[in-house]
Amino acid sequence: MNILILTTNPKLYAAKGELNATLAALTEGFARRQGHSVQVRNLAAIKAVGGWNIEEEIEHLHWADAIVYHFPIWWFGAPALLKEYFDEVLQHRKTFFITDIYGEGGQLGGKAFMLVVTSNMKASDLSACPVLENYQHIDDVLVQPILTNRYLGLREQWPTFHADNVIAGDTSHLEQNFIAHLQQVIPAATQAIK
Numbered sequence: 001m002n003i004l005i006l007t008t009n010p011k012l013y014a015a016k017g018e019l020n021a022t023l024a025a026l027t028e029g030f031a032r033r034q035g036h037s038v039q040v041r042n043l044a045a046i047k048a049v050g051g052w053n054i055e056e057e058i059e060h061l062h063w064a065d066a067i068v069y070h071f072p073i074w075w076f077g078a079p080a081l082l083k084e085y086f087d088e089v090l091q092h093r094k095t096f097f098i099t100d101i102y103g104e105g106g107q108l109g110g111k112a113f114m115l116v117v118t119s120n121m122k123a124s125d126l127s128a129c130p131v132l133e134n135y136q137h138i139d140d141v142l143v144q145p146i147l148t149n150r151y152l153g154l155r156e157q158w159p160t161f162h163a164d165n166v167i168a169g170d171t172s173h174l175e176q177n178f179i180a181h182l183q184q185v186i187p188a189a190t191q192a193i194k
Contacts, residue, residue: 003031003186004064005040008071008081019118019166023178024070027116030182039063043081057089066112067154069145073119078145086148095152106153113149114158114185115142116178122165138162158185 009020031038046052097105127136161181
């Protein structure tokens with residue numbers, strides 16, 4: 001399987017993006033050990049040296065059987081850098097067509113996607129605190145990247161991994177939990193994509 005890792009690990013305030021970079025490296029290493037072909041696109045690094053080549057990025061998207069996004073949750077969504085990537089790279093007639101039935105013109109069908117996110121909210125905050133009272137699962141917060149992928153034709157979503165409470169909480173078991181998540185998701189998905 002061809003796995004494309006898109007990581008946005010920008011620096012902001014005290015956050016240096018290191019945890020997202022670590023999780024992306026774990027994904028890459030795990031997938032390679034499983035025998036998959038992997039490409040990694042660090043959007044912050046690409047942007048820092050002049051930005052992305054749109055045609056090249058579209059080729060990466062079409063090459064992939066699965067796309068794994070790594071990003072921190074900022075203000076209840078993906079960082080602006082991922083939205084900018086979507087706005088510039090997702091081109092009409094190259095990644096989607098306009099159709100009579102809205103959202104049925106995606107050109108990346110038959111692929112899967114997964115979100116790997118970090119945040120300072122605790123998983124227990126979902127549905128428990130006033131701001132998140134109507135949000136039961138982290139995917140309820142991540143509607144924009146999920147619907148963007150569905151619009152492109154990626155209808156198979158692998159379970160989201162949410163590294164929660166990463167600033168104040170205990171992250172000592174995070175890598176172990178993430179590897180366990182990958183072990184459950186990627187081998188099973190390998191069979192589904194073929």
